Amino acid sequence: MDIKLITLYKIKMPMRTPFSTHLGTVEDREGIIVEVTDKEGLKGYGEGVAFSSPWYTEETVETSYHMLRDFLIPILRKADLNHPSEAGPLFDTFKRNQMAKAALETALWDLAAKKEEISLSRFIGGTQERIPSGVVVGAKTKAEARRQIETYLEDGYQRVKIKISPENDFEFISDIRRHFPELPLMADANSAYTLNHIDHLKRLDDFGLLMIEQPLEHDDIVDHAKLQKELKTPICLDESIVTFNDARRAIELGSCKVINIKIGRVGGLGPAKKIHDYCLEKGIQVWCGGMLEFGISRAHNIALASMEGFTIPGDISASSRYWEEDISFPEVTVEKGMIEVPSHPGIGFEINEKRLKEVLVSKETFAFEK
Numbered sequence: 001m002d003i004k005l006i007t008l009y010k011i012k013m014p015m016r017t018p019f020s021t022h023l024g025t026v027e028d029r030e031g032i033i034v035e036v037t038d039k040e041g042l043k044g045y046g047e048g049v050a051f052s053s054p055w056y057t058e059e060t061v062e063t064s065y066h067m068l069r070d071f072l073i074p075i076l077r078k079a080d081l082n083h084p085s086e087a088g089p090l091f092d093t094f095k096r097n098q099m100a101k102a103a104l105e106t107a108l109w110d111l112a113a114k115k116e117e118i119s120l121s122r123f124i125g126g127t128q129e130r131i132p133s134g135v136v137v138g139a140k141t142k143a144e145a146r147r148q149i150e151t152y153l154e155d156g157y158q159r160v161k162i163k164i165s166p167e168n169d170f171e172f173i174s175d176i177r178r179h180f181p182e183l184p185l186m187a188d189a190n191s192a193y194t195l196n197h198i199d200h201l202k203r204l205d206d207f208g209l210l211m212i213e214q215p216l217e218h219d220d221i222v223d224h225a226k227l228q229k230e231l232k233t234p235i236c237l238d239e240s241i242v243t244f245n246d247a248r249r250a251i252e253l254g255s256c257k258v259i260n261i262k263i264g265r266v267g268g269l270g271p272a273k274k275i276h277d278y279c280l281e282k283g284i285q286v287w288c289g290g291m292l293e294f295g296i297s298r299a300h301n302i303a304l305a306s307m308e309g310f311t312i313p314g315d316i317s318a319s320s321r322y323w324e325e326d327i328s329f330p331e332v333t334v335e336k337g338m339i340e341v342p343s344h345p346g347i348g349f350e351i352n353e354k355r356l357k358e359v360l361v362s363k364e365t366f367a368f369e370k
């Protein structure tokens with residue numbers, strides 16, 4: 001792919017409003033922007049979506065940076081890739097660290113699409129010109145959740161997801177259902193429950209949720225299979241699906257009816273596509289998850305979600321949902337509940353250099369000599 005240099009930008013930006021789950025609150029979002037420049041001067045971008053602390057998966061901004069600097073960039077330097085689909089298998093020389101892998105792998109996909117002068121969406125086989133948009137409410141009180149939902153519905157969002165735990169689920173969901181009886185609503189537990197909560201969870205069946213996301217442990221697929229047999233509400237897996245084989249095994253066991261695909265969590269666009277294709281074949285629904293991300297990862301999500309199997313509105317919202325000003329432009333906007341898939345080459349978004357400078361923590365460049 002004729003790579004000339006790679007630049008890593010570590011950044012930090014305050015969220016417009018803090019985002020809370022039962023696991024903790026994110027106020028300042030740190031991240032890594034990966035810029036891969038080829039010999040013609042074309043630039044591809046990727047984003048490392050790990051958080052500052054390992055509350056969602058085991059990765060952090062610092063571990064991702066270490067993986068990129070000390071393992072992934074060096075192995076890429078030695079390899080002579082012809083196509084970005086070769087990066088995933090190359091990086092799997094090293095175990096896990098999916099978000100670090102995805103940060104670099106997605107930059108290679110953007111670069112390759114730009115070289116072909118087609119949009120990333122077309123390059124990966126996307127067919128949809130606009131995608132339905134959903135939004136996540138991360139509120140501490142039910143009054144705050146209700147206010148947020150009202151605003152989001154005015155903005156046109158087609159689906160709302162709330163974060164739940166055994167302590168607040170009935171309070172939040174029953175209040176939302178009373179005020180918004182027809183709202184396409186789902187709940188994400190981020191592993192707040194155990195199998196001891198089966199009867200508790202069964203009672204949530206009455207609320208007509210689209211699905212319940214990751215009720216049980218982050219690395220479980222066996223207990224989820226037991227739970228799915230007892231629940232009418234479809235189970236969607238998020239944290240449990242980190243590789244293609246995780247998806248294959250979960251589907252074989254009946255652990256879920258839906259999979260939330262996050263490019264970062266599964267190690268890149270290549271694996272994300274592979275999981276999508278398999279789910280489509282097996283009749284398992286998929287949607288694109290979010291990571292409170294900046295515009296580069298959001299752009300990759302939009303390209304992924306333009307593929308045929310992404311029929312459910314995902315957690316892809318407007319840039320303004322989380323940011324005063326994003327590091328890319330144009331900002332992602334939601335019109336009548338839909339986000340337009342760009343037709344420009346690559347991800348179809350540029351870096352907002354002024355904003356990147358404002359939020360920059362550090363910058364490091366790695367030259368590739370042949």
Ligand SMILES: O=C(O)CCC(=O)c1ccccc1C(=O)O
Nearest residue numbers: 056136238289290291292293315
């Ligand atoms: O709007 C978004 O970006 C996704 C919000 C969200 O639910 C989430 C945010 C951070 C980490 C994990 C999750 C999740 O899907 O579990």
Ligand SMILES: [Mg+2]
Nearest residue numbers: 188213214238
């Ligand atoms: Mg989730």
